[in-house]
Each structure stands twice: as C-alpha cells, then as structure tokens.
Amino acid sequence: MISEQFQKFMATLGIDLNSTLEAAGVHKIVWQEQLELSDSDYWRLMSELDNELSDEMMINFGDITCMQTFMPSFFAALSAQTGLQAVKRLATYKSLVGPVRLVVTTDQERIDVRVEGDNLGIELPRFTVMTEQLLLISLLRVGTGLPIKPVLIGSKYHYGSQLSNVIGSRPQEMNSNSIQFSMTDLKQPFVSANNTMWAFLQPELDRQKLLIQQDKSLLATVQALLLKKVPSGDFSINDVADTLNLSKRTLQRQLSAVGTTFNEEVQAARKVLVMPLIKDRTLSLIEISYLLGYADPESFSRAFKKWFDQSPLAYRKQMIMA
Structure with a gap:
C-alpha cells in the first residue's frame, strides 16, 4: 500500500512515481489516496527504485523520522520502552508496510535481524536490504538519542562510502544479509517511549x-x-x-x-x-x-x-x- 502522503514524500525527492510505476510495468493511477499493489507489483516497484535511486536518496528512505509519518508501525516502534522491544514490535507489524519480514534472533549478547521477502524464493533488491537496515539503525538512534552502531552489518551488495558513513561501521560481504546490535545498546531506554x-x-x-x-x-x-x-x-x-x-x-x-x-x-x-x-x-x-x-x-x-x-x-x- 502506498499512501497519498508517501506519494507526496517521494515527489519531494524528485521521484515521478507515475513514471516509475510505468517503468516497472505497474500500471496504476497514482492520484488515488491509497495505491494498492499486489506482491508481484510491489517487488517490481522495489526493483525499479533500485535502478533509479542514488545512495543519497536511499538514505532518506532509511530515515525513520521521515517515514514514521506514513507508516504507523514505525511510530509504534518509536513508542516502545527499549530498542529490543522496538525491533520486535517493528518485526511484528512489518507486513503492514509490504511483503517483507524481519527475522529476529537473540542471544545474551546480541540481536540479529535478517530481511526476507514473504516469498522465500525472491531475491531482495539492494534498495530493500539497504533501506531496511538503515531504518533499524535510525530507529535505535532516534529512540535512544544515542549514536548506536551495529556490531555487524552485511549483505551481498556493495554499500558505498555514503551508506558506510551513515552506518558508522564497516559492512561485510556475505551471501545473505544480517544486521546485529549489542544487547547492551538494545536495552537502552527510549526517550521517545509513549505508552499512551x-x-x-x-x-x-x-x-x-x-x-x-x-x-x-x-x-x-x-x-x-x-x-x-x-x-x-x-x-x-x-x-x-x-x-x-x-x-x-x-x-x-x-x-x-x-x-x-x-x-x-x-x-x-x-x-x-x-x-x-x-x-x-x-x-x-x-x-x-x-x-x-x-x-x-x-x-x-x-x-x-x-x-x-x-x-x-x-x-x-x-x-x-x-
């Protein structure tokens, strides 16, 4: 689902969504208040955004302060008490954003988050992997007010200097994708916590x-x-x-x-x-x-x-x- 607000946000980044949808082979009417996409159309759109967007524009998509206005699940995550609760809450409601899953595993020292498509056979575009990882980093930094960095981050894609600078640690090359944070950082209280x-x-x-x-x-x-x-x-x-x-x-x-x-x-x-x-x-x-x-x-x-x-x-x- 693409809300009217999100369509306007994309326009502020210079993205002509109508042209992007057409290039992706998704023929929809953009002026609708909510643009409903099938899973296949969603992935075609993500692949086209992958082709069109610069790393600088991806950073905007990975900034939770920009995205929370359009995605209630992000706002709900920022309302959590700690980073651990926020990440689990975001994973619970990720399906409201699109056919994407956050697979969360924890041990005493770390939390690991892997991005997957609902269809396990799908190859995730670079745009999807990068923005999901950036959103998790942004969520923890905005929530705690601290410059939290992942202890490990990687995927099969090249990150580039702009993304690496935002991440704050050196990405690794791996067959799948993974982003890990220390449990100490995840237990920091959220200044944005809001039970009401x-x-x-x-x-x-x-x-x-x-x-x-x-x-x-x-x-x-x-x-x-x-x-x-x-x-x-x-x-x-x-x-x-x-x-x-x-x-x-x-x-x-x-x-x-x-x-x-x-x-x-x-x-x-x-x-x-x-x-x-x-x-x-x-x-x-x-x-x-x-x-x-x-x-x-x-x-x-x-x-x-x-x-x-x-x-x-x-x-x-x-x-x-x-």
Whole structure:
C-alpha cells in the first residue's frame, strides 16, 4: 500500500512515481489516496527504485523520522520502552508496510535481524536490504538519542562510502544479509517511549494485520486451486469462483481489494508450474504451452521471456549445456 502522503514524500525527492510505476510495468493511477499493489507489483516497484535511486536518496528512505509519518508501525516502534522491544514490535507489524519480514534472533549478547521477502524464493533488491537496515539503525538512534552502531552489518551488495558513513561501521560481504546490535545498546531506554500512543495504535495495527492475514489466506486458496486446475484446462474465473462458492463478481472484488486480479494470479500459477515442465526434456514446447493453458506456443514464449528474460528455447539450451 502506498499512501497519498508517501506519494507526496517521494515527489519531494524528485521521484515521478507515475513514471516509475510505468517503468516497472505497474500500471496504476497514482492520484488515488491509497495505491494498492499486489506482491508481484510491489517487488517490481522495489526493483525499479533500485535502478533509479542514488545512495543519497536511499538514505532518506532509511530515515525513520521521515517515514514514521506514513507508516504507523514505525511510530509504534518509536513508542516502545527499549530498542529490543522496538525491533520486535517493528518485526511484528512489518507486513503492514509490504511483503517483507524481519527475522529476529537473540542471544545474551546480541540481536540479529535478517530481511526476507514473504516469498522465500525472491531475491531482495539492494534498495530493500539497504533501506531496511538503515531504518533499524535510525530507529535505535532516534529512540535512544544515542549514536548506536551495529556490531555487524552485511549483505551481498556493495554499500558505498555514503551508506558506510551513515552506518558508522564497516559492512561485510556475505551471501545473505544480517544486521546485529549489542544487547547492551538494545536495552537502552527510549526517550521517545509513549505508552499512551501505543495503547491508541495497537488495536488498529492488530486489526490491519488480521485483515492482511485473511487476504493472504484468500490468495493462497486461489493459488492452490489454480495450481491444480491450470494443468486440467478448467481454470476460468467461473470455475474457480464456483469451487469457492462465490460469484464471479465477488471473487473479482475480493482480489481487487488485495491489489491483484484473477489474470495476475493465473500468470503467477503458470510461472510456478513451468519450471518442472521445461526441465522435462520429453515434453516439447508446444506441449508445455498447452499444459499451461496457452492458446498457442507464441503466447507461452512471450510470457516465459517476460518472467525469465529469455525464451524457453534459450533456457533449455542453457540447461542442457550446464
């Protein structure tokens, strides 16, 4: 979800969100008060921001004093009593911001936070990793009023001098991503602690989180049905709606409410199904296209190239050579 306020914030940074969405292949109307994005659209937007933004602009996105106005979950974290409580609170409500998770592990000396996508197979863009790590640093510094630095920070991406200067410690290169803080720093009291504000925010945050869980349950059900129905050929919206005991219009409305469409979900199911089929050398590309419900091989080839930036024939040749 992209609020109208957040759209204005992006404009102050010189970002033409309409052009960015178009470049990302996300065709939405930006003047809406709240712009609902499907998970796939969200990641396309993050990847495009990764291409467009300088490190200096990323630092603005990683400043919690800028972001708390648009993200109630950040404001709730700043209302915590300590850094440890703030990080755990932010992780609890991270799904309200987008399909991102903060995986938090602790021991007696340190806390470790890893950024993941809701879909574990997704490769996080540099923009996502950098801004999430910067937000955690900013959260602790603003909350405590102290110049807290991570005891370890790293990812597979290059940080550059500007980001390293803000972080205050030397980033490491690693296959995954990680940011760690000492438990001593995490137990420092927050000068921004506000129990009254937290009591006000928590019921609404819990309500929104429940709605997201319900939305994801609907999408998971639709995807499970499509994974079964696409190979059989009976996967029209009427077929799926009948199975769910819904009218076609109700299913369309419920999918629209969570920022997706039936056609987008069909494409997502096809993308999941295509890999085991393309690896089966006994199947021709024509057979695969029909198994996935395409009217002709050309339509399948166009879709495959959109998903994987190469034709199915080129992918097969590459697979054979490997």
